[in-house]
Amino acid sequence: MAFPATTRATDGTTSTQKPLFGLAIEDLREVMAQFNEKPYRAVQLDDALHRQRVESLDAVTSLSTELRAQMAAEGYVVGLPEIVQTARSVDGTERYLVRLSDGETVETVWMPGGDGGERGDGSAAAAEEEQEEATAEADSVPASEYKRATICVSSQVGCAVNCQFCLTAKLGIKRNLTAGEIAGQVAAVLNRHGVELRSGRGKSTPDRINLVFMGMGEPFLNYDNFMAAVRLLVKTGVPDARMTVSTSGIVPSIERFAQETVRPKLAVSLNASNNEVREAVMPITRKWNIEALLESLRPLTLRSKECVTFEYVLLGGVNDQLEHADEVIALMRQIPELRPKVNLIVWNPGPDIAYSQPKPEDVAAFQWRLREGGYRTYIRRPRGRDIYAACGQLKRTVDAEPQLVTIG
Ligand code: SAH
Numbered sequence: 097m098a099f100p101a102t103t104r105a106t107d108g109t110t111s112t113q114k115p116l117f118g119l120a121i122e123d124l125r126e127v128m129a130q131f132n133e134k135p136y137r138a139v140q141l142d143d144a145l146h147r148q149r150v151e152s153l154d155a156v157t158s159l160s161t162e163l164r165a166q167m168a169a170e171g172y173v174v175g176l177p178e179i180v181q182t183a184r185s186v187d188g189t190e191r192y193l194v195r196l197s198d199g200e201t202v203e204t205v206w207m208p209g210g211d212g213g214e215r216g217d218g219s220a221a222a223a224e225e226e227q228e229e230a231t232a233e234a235d236s237v238p239a240s241e242y243k244r245a246t247i248c249v250s251s252q253v254g255c256a257v258n259c260q261f262c263l264t265a266k267l268g269i270k271r272n273l274t275a276g277e278i279a280g281q282v283a284a285v286l287n288r289h290g291v292e293l294r295s296g297r298g299k300s301t302p303d304r305i306n307l308v309f310m311g312m313g314e315p316f317l318n319y320d321n322f323m324a325a326v327r328l329l330v331k332t333g334v335p336d337a338r339m340t341v342s343t344s345g346i347v348p349s350i351e352r353f354a355q356e357t358v359r360p361k362l363a364v365s366l367n368a369s370n371n372e373v374r375e376a377v378m379p380i381t382r383k384w385n386i387e388a389l390l391e392s393l394r395p396l397t398l399r400s401k402e403c404v405t406f407e408y409v410l411l412g413g414v415n416d417q418l419e420h421a422d423e424v425i426a427l428m429r430q431i432p433e434l435r436p437k438v439n440l441i442v443w444n445p446g447p448d449i450a451y452s453q454p455k456p457e458d459v460a461a462f463q464w465r466l467r468e469g470g471y472r473t474y475i476r477r478p479r480g481r482d483i484y485a486a487c488g489q490l491k492r493t494v495d496a497e498p499q500l501v502t503i504g
C-alpha cells in the first residue's frame with residue numbers, strides 16, 4: 097500500500113497525507129488493524145467511503161470519534177480529488193478541472209440530460225431508443241423527479257498514444273491515475289450535484305448516471321487501476337452496464353478485458369478505414385493494425401442488447417469520403433457477432449493541429465452510406481462546445497484559455 101501524497105499547506109509546512117478513498121477492502125483492513133480495530137470496521141469504512149461518498153473522516157459516524165481523531169493524527173484523509181475550477185456551457189454541460197493530491201490536474205465533464213452524445217444525435221432513432229429506455233426504467237415517473245446525466249472521466253494525466261488529431265496527445269504522458277483518483281472524479285462530481293444512486297430517504301426513483309471513460313488518457317494503458325476503479329464505482333452504485341470505456345486499440349488489454357466478468361461496454365476508436373490512413377492519424381496502428389484490433393475483439397461475450405461502438409473522428413479530406421465509408425462497412429462486415437455500431441465525431445479543432453473539419457454535407461453523406469450499409473450510425477452531439485468540453489478538448493484549453501468564464 098503506497099501513500100505518496102505530500103501536500104504543502106498555506107503556511108508552507110508539508111505533511112504526508114494518506115488518502116483512504118479508493119483503497120481495496122484488504123488495504124482498509126490493514127489500516128484498521130494498525131489501530132487494533134476488528135476487520136468489520138474496514139467494512140464500515142468501505143461503506144462510508146465508497147457507498148455514502150463521505151468527504152471527510154468526521155462524516156464516518158460508524159467509527160468512534162476517538163478512532164477518527166487517531167486516524168486523522170496519523171495523516172489519514174478521505175482524499176477525494178478536488179474540483180478547483182468549473183465552466184458551465186449554455187447546454188448545461190459542466191467541465192471541471194480536478195486537482196489530485198500531488199497537484200496534477202485532469203478534467204471531468206458532467207453532461208446532464210441524455211447520454212452525452214454517446215448514443216444520441218437528436219435523430220428519431222436515438223430519441224426512440226432513449227424513450228424506450230426511459231419508459232422501461234422509470235416506469236412513468238416524470239423525468240424531473242430524478243437526475244439523469246453522463247459523466248466523462250479521465251484515466252491518465254496526459255496520454256502516450258500520440259494520435260495526431262488529439263489535444264491530450266500534445267501533453268505527453270505525465271502519469272497514471274490511481275483507482276481512487278479515477279473513481280474519485282465521479283464521487284466528487286456526484287457529491288457536487290447531490291446525486292442519489294439508490295432509492296430511499298424519501299426518494300422513490302434513484303438518479304440515473306452513465307459513465308464514459310473518454311476523458312484524458314488511454315484507460316487500457318492503465319488497465320489494472322482502471323478496472324479497480326470500475327469495481328469501486330459498481331460499489332458506489334453505477335452498474336457496469338451503464339459504463340462505457342473507449343480505447344484507441346491496446347490489443348493485450350482488450351484480450352484481458354474480454355475475460356472480465358464485471359466490465360463496462362466497449363467503444364473502440366477506429367478513426368480510419370484502412371491501415372495506411374490509420375497509421376498517419378494514429379501511429380499506434382504500426383504496433384497493432386486494424387486486423388489485429390478486430391481479431392482481439394472477437395472473444396468478447398456481449399450482454400443481451402450490448403453492442404461494440406466504433407468511434408470515428410471525421411477529419412476533413414482525410415477519412416471522410418464515401419470510399420472510406422465503404423471501407424468501414426467492409427470492416428464491420430467482418431465482425432457481425434459484435435453487433436457493431438458507429439459513432440461519428442466531427443473533429444474539434446485545436447491549436448497546432450493541422451487538420452480541418454469535415455464539410456457538413458460530407459458528414460451527412462458518410463452517415464447515410466453506413467446506414468444504407470445496414471449499420472446503426474450516429475453523429476455525436478457536441479456537448480459544451482462553447483466551453484471546449486467536447487471529448488479531446490480537455491485540460492489543454494484551460495491552460496490555453498485562462499480567461500474562460502468560471503463559476504465557483
Ligand atoms: N484514449 C481513449 C479515450 C479518450 S479519447 C481513446 O482514444 O479512445 C475519446 C475519444 O475522443 C476518442 O474516440 C478520440 O478519437 C476522440 N477525440 C480525440 N481528440 C478529438 C478531437 N480533437 N475531436 C474529436 N474527437 C476527438
Ligand code: SF4
Nearest residue numbers: 255257259262265344
Ligand atoms: Fe490518447 Fe485517446 Fe487522445 Fe489518442 S485520442 S492521444 S489515445 S486520449
